[in-house]
Amino acid sequence: MKQFYSTLFLLLISIIAYSQHTIEGRVLDAQTREALPGVSVQAGANGCLTNAQGRFVLQATADSLKITYVGYNTRKVPAGSGFTDILMEPSSTKLNEVIVSSNRIGQLRTDAPIAISTISKQMLNETKATSLEQVLNKVSGVYMVDLGNEQHTMAIRQPIGYKSLFLYLEDGIPIRTTGDFNHNALIEINMAALKTIEVIRGPASSLYGSEAVGGAVNFITASPSQTPMVKAQVESSNWGYRRADVTASSTMGKFGILIGGYYANQQNGYMDHSDFRKLALTLKTDYQISGKTKWTNGISLIDYKTDQTGGLDSTHFFNKDFRNFHTFSYRAVKAFRWKSSLEHTWNANNFTSFNVFFRSSEIGQNPFYAIRSTSNPLKARGEINSDAFKSYGMVLQHKKHFNWKNASLIAGLSADFSPATYYAIYIDVDKNAAGFFTGFTKKDSVLTDYNVDLLNTAAYLQADAELLPGLKVVAALRYDRMDYDFNNHLPPSAFTGAPDEQNFFHSWTPKVGATYNFGNDRGVYANYSVGFAPPNISELYRGVKVPTLQPATYHNYEAGGWFGFASNKGYLDLSIYRMNGTNEIISVRLDDGSSENQNAGKTTHTGVEWNLRYAPG
Template identity: 50%
Template sequence: MYKLLLPLLLVSVSRLYAQSDQKPDSTARMLQEFIFTASRGEGIKRADAPLAISVISTKNLKDTRATSAEQLLNKISGVNMVTLGNEQHQMSIRQPMTTKSLFLYLEDGIPVRTTGLYNHNALLEMNLAATRTIEVIKGPSSALYGSEAIGGVVNFITLAPTEQPSLKLALQGNNIGYKRGDFSSTFTTGKLGFAIGGYYADKRNGFLDYTDFHKGIFTARMDYRFTERTTLSNSATWLNYYSDMTGTIDSSMFATHTFKNQQTFTYRKVKAFRYRSTLSHQWNNQSNSSLSVIYRNNSIGQNPAYRIKDDYRRQGNVYVGNKELAHGEINESSFNSYSLVAQHRLQLSWKRAVIIAGVSTDLSPSDYTAEYIRIKKDTLESKYVSYQAPDSLLSNYSTRLENMAGFVHLELSPVDPLRVVLSLRYDRFRYDYNNHLDGSAYSGAPDAVNRFSRVSPKIGLTYSFTQRVGVYANYSQGFVPPQVTEMYNGVKVPQLSPAVYDNYEAGAWFNSANGKMSADLSIYRLEGKNAVISVKLDDGSFANQNAGRTLHKGIEAGLKYNPWGDLSLRFSGAYNKHVFVDYVEKGVDFNGNEMNNAPNWLYNTEIICRPSFLPGFRIGAEWQHVGSYFADPANTDRYEGYDVLNLRAGFSFRSFDLWLNVLNATDEYYSVITSKSNFGYSYQLAEPVSFNVGIAYDFSPLFKHRK
């Protein structure tokens, strides 16, 4: 790995200095562009941020014409967003592919969900039609954003009002049942500015039966400028989502290419509303303040495929139970969230210092219910065909979650060109749990109150040799408190502590003087402790405990190269290793094993041609590689991974944009995530080749010529 990357670094640096007398192009100005996630919404230059951060630009969004977020995020080195179909997903950023609460998802710097109620599908609640850019921080950022910012932070930055009116419409669809319509518009009148955007997507009769879904999402933003120094920004997002829940297939189905879904009634439906109002005031050229009020309303109802268990099962050396019977549940998790964030930024002439400080509070009452269902199974077709819902509640509880925090962020330059960044945050949590049923093995723990607190530090530095070459290093700590389901879905409330991750990182970036080449490199070591795992007790029962240490380390590299004006190349790659250091789960010792679902190698490479003899035309090819990995923590079996080729072509003519995206162009047959347990293998099928055709029209030039 190092033998491959070091020559790349040396060659790039030599080219940089060999071409130092040439005029820099737009690529070389990348490090002078502003990013926002690295300093809580206050724009800073990329070269001043001592961390690994990547940006999906507005141009990337337009050229890709993505139907879901993984088609964008997987272009970033070290990111592997696993699609589970219909915008459902898992994530892997400096962590194995997982559903655990190790990633923080933001919209304009505000968490999409509240702490303690993480959902691995949270990005299906985002609105790509109203997204301007996406910023991704890799590694812990709890000192800036609090809990769950462990593997990374993904921040969707929405459209802002523009002086020049705009209106854009788009339609697209593919050969496997997907159809979608997008719209967006921005304009300003007097002191008022507006930006709206949304889309409706629908899929029916896909390649696999019972995989339909629909999603409607709409975002509206209104800015009002009281004076040149005082503004009020309001934004709201509405979501209505429904998807059939397909589940996975077993090893015999996967081996024989049997496209048969066992499910006929499982589903997931999400309704969400988010509102943010931010009052900003600039006291002078060196000082500004903001106050944000946030409200969230969210409910997820589901008849989950992963909760279905056959009654017929192996017990010792014999099988027992009814082959035509299975057990499942219908559940719903909902919450309301009321948050307040106050922040002040002060810029000093001394050492070019910048101080950002603030406080936040979040109150989120939540409810959870689960109802038992009795399922009939057709053994000949191997399908779950119907269910009955007896009057039997498995769970019915509410939890009042409170989080209060204070944070301070300091940047200064003791000597030029050294930049030092210090961040510190204190979080205090209170979970007030109320079980509406009598405590039992099925209904959960008795009433309880649990408290957690944590101080999260971060220190980093950057050193710029020139405007085009620099290095950085940082130490940061991330934490995640126990989730509500980990605390209270049991007979006893366990005494759990937050999981803590220590991150050590170094990196470099450079741009060639002629602007044709840019590259970045980061090396990290992430040590985790106090992970919440299920432990087998002496009496044979299981309980959640803080037990275990894990180690995550790797190297990430990105390269962009424009050999000539018509052609651009991009390489994003990472080598990671995730290891159980001290980990005993359910009585089994995994010490020294590699973590399951953790590919070592990840690549994403893209080539795009924009021929000068055909203005407005673009054509590109993208290759994604996910390396082999162990399917189980015991390291008994590997899945070979996969390679997938995506082709994209588009043509912009006047106000029209036409495109054709061929995803999985070679029609590879593979599983996006493969796992092994005591019940056997499970495979999540990838979609076959799809031809996505779209057309967009930009009405903005019509407004430009209006008098």
């Protein structure tokens, strides 16, 4: 009898050991094949979270696995005994998506008291956009104006204009330096290498600093896929547009690499003198030094040139006569960016990231808008100019989590030194009797020749705590100082610019907000934030006089909410805002007929933004 019980006991142990077989696998994004860390994998009573490479190992006590992750559709798969890759499809209706632009670290959208929208990889793939406004204009409250051949200007909580009231970022780093804004800056983005786009509407200066007034647009590049992947596509139109995209990516052990880009070419369009070409390339590498440390490097290269079409008068437009009065105007952009990021998780409560970056950008042009008529009907005047800068910068950030009230504190330092130059020469333009500008001759006359050393240093803090179940409060404060060292290489005049000058500006920008999450994808938020925009180089130093200018300041009040419905098949995202601008810089005509820039503008911006999404199947 004793031998019988021993045999039975060993048999039960064998059955239990067999039923609790080890399962290994990897959880990946179905769209990009990127690893998904922190995914919940449940097998009966046992469960675990995936690591930084998306991998998991657990003892299964059931015949299936349940995989759940914020922003993705829940999956159930058989619990096989071999290694398996599990692909997760992003949810098109879930509100609990993960965002990074609110505090530079991944968090739930429902914890961020701001108006923010995400353009997913799925939406980018489905839209097949040839220019960015075709996807950005899907965001409520955003109107990106198409000026042709990827040229553009922006309107987010602002009228259509050309002022430095929007901040454009790539992986959290501004693509241009403070004080040298260009409304065509998004020419420098590689659309083929994007994973997602996050759009913050309203001031984001408490985290990102100056110029983030109307909004901040963060272009997040794709990371290397865990499995080998190659994607290629070509497209063509009957108006002479051609484009080819290629992306290749893989991970080998701890090292991952992604190469992606596109070449676009437009010839013989419906309008004369409207050709353009663009080459965009991105190289990104990830090296997982250890389970707690990751090193990422990224390089972006843009080479772009376009004809400038100018405009048509009403008679030509009505008669569908699309001949161009300008036959030689152009814009050329050369941009290079490098960013290196080191991320380290000290423990469950401490995380540090350190970023260094280099940027080089040059916009050269023979602009149509600079061509002016003279007293001779067969002559005009114009200019060829070049605006360029190089940047050397860093951003250091640390996040500390506290057990009390699920609170956290984020502290950061940043510095950006950017020497900038501007050079313009005079051209003598030929004009025929029909009004067409047919050619030009370069002259020895230099109109503008200066350099400016720009230095932006900043420090910021952001704290949040869950004071009550579902109620999270966020407070942030940032201090910025901008130093301008202007050196004019020509005698000061109305054309050449101001005398040599040194100026500095500084600003404190706070933000206070709260969210209340009712659960079931429903919640509300409210915030008060301040944004500021320092004078641009052109506002400060064009012309002889150097007035005493202060940064324009904007006080923003907003409230909104998110509301899931129809069993999470749809949702409504709503925001209401009022923003008051003071000390806005405008050109004031003086008694002697001259003009100078002054802080004399005051504006009020109010609006309602809503986004309704529904997926019936």
